Amino acid sequence: MNRLAEDDPRGYFILTMTIVPHLLMTTLGVQLLGLEGKDIVLAYAFGYGIDLVDHPIKLPLYLKKNGTKNEKHYHWRTPLQEPIALLWIIPLSIYLRTYVPALFFISHFFLDYLVSYDKRPFFPFSVYTTRGLLPHASDNLKEWATVAVLTILNIGLGYRDILNFVSRIGPGT
Amino acid sequence: MKDFSDRILGPLIHFAHERIGLSPNQVSTGGFIIGLLAAALVALGHVLAGLLLMALSQIIDGVDGGIARRYNLRTSKGAYLEAVYDRLNELTMFLALAYIGKASFTMALLAFLAIMLVTIVEPKSKFDPGAKRFMLYFGWLAEVAFGIRGFELSLHVVFFVNLTAVAVGTVIADYRLQKEVDARAIAERKQHRALGLPLPPEDPPSILSKLFSWL
Numbered sequence: 001m002n003r004l005a006e007d008d009p010r011g012y013f014i015l016t017m018t019i020v021p022h023l024l025m026t027t028l029g030v031q032l033l034g035l036e037g038k039d040i041v042l043a044y045a046f047g048y049g050i051d052l053v054d055h056p057i058k059l060p061l062y063l064k065k066n067g068t069k070n071e072k073h074y075h076w077r078t079p080l081q082e083p084i085a086l087l088w089i090i091p092l093s094i095y096l097r098t099y100v101p102a103l104f105f106i107s108h109f110f111l112d113y114l115v116s117y118d119k120r121p122f123f124p125f126s127v128y129t130t131r132g133l134l135p136h137a138s139d140n141l142k143e144w145a146t147v148a149v150l151t152i153l154n155i156g157l158g159y160r161d162i163l164n165f166v167s168r169i170g171p172g173t
Numbered sequence: 174m175k176d177f178s179d180r181i182l183g184p185l186i187h188f189a190h191e192r193i194g195l196s197p198n199q200v201s202t203g204g205f206i207i208g209l210l211a212a213a214l215v216a217l218g219h220v221l222a223g224l225l226l227m228a229l230s231q232i233i234d235g236v237d238g239g240i241a242r243r244y245n246l247r248t249s250k251g252a253y254l255e256a257v258y259d260r261l262n263e264l265t266m267f268l269a270l271a272y273i274g275k276a277s278f279t280m281a282l283l284a285f286l287a288i289m290l291v292t293i294v295e296p297k298s299k300f301d302p303g304a305k306r307f308m309l310y311f312g313w314l315a316e317v318a319f320g321i322r323g324f325e326l327s328l329h330v331v332f333f334v335n336l337t338a339v340a341v342g343t344v345i346a347d348y349r350l351q352k353e354v355d356a357r358a359i360a361e362r363k364q365h366r367a368l369g370l371p372l373p374p375e376d377p378p379s380i381l382s383k384l385f386s387w388l
Contacts, residue, residue: 057344057348058348058351061348061351061352061355064355065355065358065359068382068386069375069376069378069382070375070376070377070378070379070382071376072376072379075351075354078343078344078347078348079343079344079346079347080340080343080344084343085340085343087290087294087339087343088290088336088339088340091283091286091287091290091332091336092336094283095283095332120347123343123346123347123350124294124297124298124342124343124346124347124350125297127350
């Protein structure tokens with residue numbers, strides 16, 4: 001897993017950065033802000049779900065080019081999860097009268113920008129490409145540090161809820 | 174779509190350019206002024222008359238483009254002018270509806286913002302759903318037929334359709350770029366093979382590629 005992560009940023013990204021840290025970050029945000037109802041749905045949609053919509057879009061192109069062979073540095077992202085998407089997410093947030101879509105989307109691309117694969121933040125207005133934040137630091141290290149911090153914060157914040165849950169299902173009940 | 178409208182408006186296009194000698198920009202300006210008058214009528218409470226005048230303004234809007242296409246008078250200045258006139262007409266009409274209480278100011282401004290965003294992205298994506306002032310006729314119909322706040326509803330539709338078009342438009346532009354990049358890489362690979370040159374080593378299979386092979 002670690003070797004794959006170091007050798008193959010793309011595989012690393014697909015396996016971990018998409019799933020665990022985004023879920024942890026979104027859960028943390030939901031807890032911190034005490035979100036309820038439709039705000040929780042919006043938080044998970046823009047903090048995590050946007051990945052599920054975005055990556056499959058390029059699958060037909062990838063399969064056409066590579067078939068089932070692996071290409072390490074294929075550009076899987078579309079502007080749907082680049083900062084340029086704030087162009088439509090901010091008006092949507094205003095329309096919905098909630099800051100949740102914009103805030104959780106920013107948290108999403110912040111995590112993506114921790115990993116050092118190529119990103120085009122302003123496409124289609126600019127083809128400027130960046131490898132994100134701290135590109136010389138190990139992706140693996142950034143990944144594990146993020147997961148560790150987010151896990152601790154999630155458990156810390158949800159401690160009382162976890163205890164309540166355990167006491168409800170415990171032998172005393 | 175443009176060919177179709179040019180055919181329908183053929184006699185008007187011919188009349189405006191060959192009989193009266195109007196240039197596309199002059200026709201655009203005429204349509205813009207009529208659009209402003211339409212908004213003024215709506216703001217004064219004459220909604221139906223305003224909508225009829227807006228329809229006339231939109232027909233003229235089709236004529237200017239038709240003249241430019243048929244007589245090869247297309248210029249970037251003309252396209253820019255038309256876009257500015259159209260946006261101003263939309264803004265004034267939406268604000269007029271908000272002014273008489275047929276829609277909220279928030280929705281008028283949000284719908285206009287979404288249209289502006291499409292205008293910015295469209296040159297890159299070549300994708301514009303066209304749901305703008307036209308939706309207001311449906312709003313009027315809904316108001317008359319069902320007694321609901323049809324104009325407000327139509328502005329919601331304008332907002333959503335155009336905002337979706339912005340997101341989709343950026344994806345279309347990106348998809349087009351990726352297609353080009355991939356086509357170049359595929360051609361390069363073919364050329365290497367034809368020349369008998371060694372191909373770059375393949376990347377080791379990832380979990381996903383293994384999964385796809387297995388499927």
